[in-house]
Amino acid sequence: MKIVVCIKQVPATTAEKRYTPDLRLDRAATEAIINPLDEYAIEQALRLLDAGAVEAVGYLSMGPESAGEALRRALAMGGDDATLVTDPALAGADEWATATVLAAALDRLAPDVALMGMASDDARGSLVPGAVAAKRGVPLLSYGAELALADGTTRIRRLSATGFDWIEAPLPVVASVTDQVGEPRYASLKGIMAAKRKPLETWSLADLGLDAAALQGAALTRVTDARPPEPKPPTERIENVSADEAAAKIADWLAARKLI
Amino acid sequence: MTTDIFFLAEFADGAPQRSALELASGAAELAAASGGRAVALAYGPGAAEGAAALGAHGAARAIVLGDAAAPAITFGPAAAAAVAADQPLAVLAPATPNGRDLAAALVGIGDLPAFGPVRAVRVVDGTVETEQATLQGSVITTSRPVDGAPQPAVVLVLANTFTPAEGGSGSAEVTTAEAVDHPFAQATIAESHEAEAKVVNLEEATVIVAGGRGVGSAEGFEQLNQLAAALGGAVGASRAAADAGWVPYQLQIGQTGKVVKPSLYLGAGISGAIQHRVGMQTAEHVVAINKDPDAPIGEFADLFVVGDLFQIIPKLTDEIRRRKG
Numbered sequence A: 001m002k003i004v005v006c007i008k009q010v011p012a013t014t015a016e017k018r019y020t021p022d023l024r025l026d027r028a029a030t031e032a033i034i035n036p037l038d039e040y041a042i043e044q045a046l047r048l049l050d051a052g053a054v055e056a057v058g059y060l061s062m063g064p065e066s067a068g069e070a071l072r073r074a075l076a077m078g079g080d081d082a083t084l085v086t087d088p089a090l091a092g093a094d095e096w097a098t099a100t101v102l103a104a105a106l107d108r109l110a111p112d113v114a115l116m117g118m119a120s121d122d123a124r125g126s127l128v129p130g131a132v133a134a135k136r137g138v139p140l141l142s143y144g145a146e147l148a149l150a151d152g153t154t155r156i157r158r159l160s161a162t163g164f165d166w167i168e169a170p171l172p173v174v175a176s177v178t179d180q181v182g183e184p185r186y187a188s189l190k191g192i193m194a195a196k197r198k199p200l201e202t203w204s205l206a207d208l209g210l211d212a213a214a215l216q217g218a219a220l221t222r223v224t225d226a227r228p229p230e231p232k233p234p235t236e237r238i239e240n241v242s243a244d245e246a247a248a249k250i251a252d253w254l255a256a257r258k259l260i
Numbered sequence B: 001m002t003t004d005i006f007f008l009a010e011f012a013d014g015a016p017q018r019s020a021l022e023l024a025s026g027a028a029e030l031a032a033a034s035g036g037r038a039v040a041l042a043y044g045p046g047a048a049e050g051a052a053a054l055g056a057h058g059a060a061r062a063i064v065l066g067d068a069a070a071p072a073i074t075f076g077p078a079a080a081a082a083v084a085a086d087q088p089l090a091v092l093a094p095a096t097p098n099g100r101d102l103a104a105a106l107v108g109i110g111d112l113p114a115f116g117p118v119r120a121v122r123v124v125d126g127t128v129e130t131e132q133a134t135l136q137g138s139v140i141t142t143s144r145p146v147d148g149a150p151q152p153a154v155v156l157v158l159a160n161t162f163t164p165a166e167g168g169s170g171s172a173e174v175t176t177a178e179a180v181d182h183p184f185a186q187a188t189i190a191e192s193h194e195a196e197a198k199v200v201n202l203e204e205a206t207v208i209v210a211g212g213r214g215v216g217s218a219e220g221f222e223q224l225n226q227l228a229a230a231l232g233g234a235v236g237a238s239r240a241a242a243d244a245g246w247v248p249y250q251l252q253i254g255q256t257g258k259v260v261k262p263s264l265y266l267g268a269g270i271s272g273a274i275q276h277r278v279g280m281q282t283a284e285h286v287v288a289i290n291k292d293p294d295a296p297i298g299e300f301a302d303l304f305v306v307g308d309l310f311q312i313i314p315k316l317t318d319e320i321r322r323r324k325g
């Protein structure tokens, strides 16, 4: 039983973002991290590995060559091997192109569970897991607060409108998990040293038998304009007053806006 | 290819979700601009009975994908077949977990362009144009399909982007989609666990009183409940408060919780972390009560009150009750 965790390298949550003249995020100029929600997917996979429910954990990322650093960092947390799909033709890939490439790579790696984060910080569509599952023709188990493996079935605990459900499907599956699976572990010094010797393979589109032309410039969407958000009116402050006064002032403020 | 605008219409417990009504009115608006029809893809318990009534909210047609209480994703193949048969200009999907799963199925099965989550979508020069706040709201981007992209554009739409049309009367022409077998649609609900207390759907609230770690306990949330009741609103929370078990996760607002757009968000004991902010920053009015004058939420609230929530909230509740008589 093997899990492959799909991780994306994204700009650091608090980093200053820059754009290239053609309105793409300038990834070279922005500090990069493992997509925070993918760290939860890694944690879930490693917990199953620790518990003996799976034999191996691998990682897969599609991105620029620098995304190899994210894979090394994942390997430092635990797991066995990693694959980077990188190709100049993939710059600016949208969710459709990303899903197409990841599906092809996963067909080769053939894990029992392809595990993903519930969303990437930069695209935020949560579309890649479902699109990959559809392309591969395997079931999707999405938004798991927990992933459980037993007797050839896979289950996720998923929040419902009023409680939670256990949703089940036969292997192999594509699954995605939320930040409820448990806090991601830190890499130990030993883990960081060990990661340097773990195998990291790099594949191009040609290695995957994919044709760059069929990927239509890696995107079916294009950004036609990028601009700063509308300026906000300055914040009004109420401070250094008694609680009674504060309550009256808040009520006045709400009343002036017809909110009470 | 047509100029129709499809939308996902989720039903639960026999009734359309608010997202279905919002998207019906959005699809009708876009269809008026594209010269096509607004067509519902209805699914979930109550869809077969209730689909025709979507006509009152703007749908000209409704295709019923299925009526079962099954994972939304299992309606994906039927949705993809209905979409492939018409090739409409756009499919609007709610930016909820179920809506995203179905949108992803459309993108993966049909090789389609995907947009979102968007805060605006319109038809310009016969094509779809969307507007999105990206990278934690640091930039607003406008996007379109590339020239020659296949139809439809699949668009994830945030809650409250469109307002449901009220007072309409029409009835949508209803057809039933053929069931489609696809290995992808094999997930089943093995167990369902209901919460003991009723859980509100935050996306439907127009006033939200949210509490964070500063609220300190489940009992502390009782004060917020009372304020919410006085304001006619619902209670929400930060992840810290949900993680602590003071409220159920259904009430969590933020990146991994609900994205809400109420007319009033009042946050108490919440610092305003970026992951929380992305779930509430489009609220029309933001009020924050925090004892730390430097809390990050003070940088983007409309009204920032520095003080102890335990002192201010009960007094504010009384004051509002008094003014409302």
Ligand SMILES: Cc1cc2nc3c(=O)[nH]c(=O)nc-3n(C[C@H](O)[C@H](O)[C@H](O)COP(=O)(O)OP(=O)(O)OC[C@H]3O[C@@H](n4cnc5c(N)ncnc54)[C@H](O)[C@@H]3O)c2cc1C
Pocket (backbone or CB within 6 Å): A036, A037, A179, B211, B212, B213, B214, B215, B237, B238, B239, B240, B241, B252, B253, B254, B255, B256, B257, B258, B268, B269, B270, B271, B272, B273, B274, B275, B276, B279, B289, B290, B291, B292, B295, B307, B308, B309, B310
């Ligand atoms: C991948 C990921 C996803 C996440 N998703 C979410 C999400 O969806 N939603 C979310 O909310 N968070 C999310 N988080 C967590 C987020 O980063 C913050 O940790 C969280 O929002 C903090 O919650 P808080 O503001 O309640 O607590 P804190 O940051 O601890 O803030 C508590 C505040 O209460 C104030 N306070 C204390 N006592 C009082 C008092 N008596 N009166 C007034 N004020 C008082 C303090 O001054 C402080 O500002 C996510 C994090 C990660 C890594």
Ligand SMILES: Nc1ncnc2c1ncn2[C@@H]1O[C@H](COP(=O)(O)O)[C@@H](O)[C@H]1O
Pocket (backbone or CB within 6 Å): A006, A007, A008, A009, A035, A037, A038, A041, A060, A061, A062, A063, A095, A098, A102, A115, A116, A117, A118, A119, A120, A121, A123, A124, A125, A126, A127, A128, A129
């Ligand atoms: N370029 C990528 N490489 C590897 N995994 C990815 C990539 N893009 C998205 N994913 C996976 O898909 C999940 C959802 O991403 P998204 O659909 O972009 O919100 C992420 O949390 C990752 O697990």
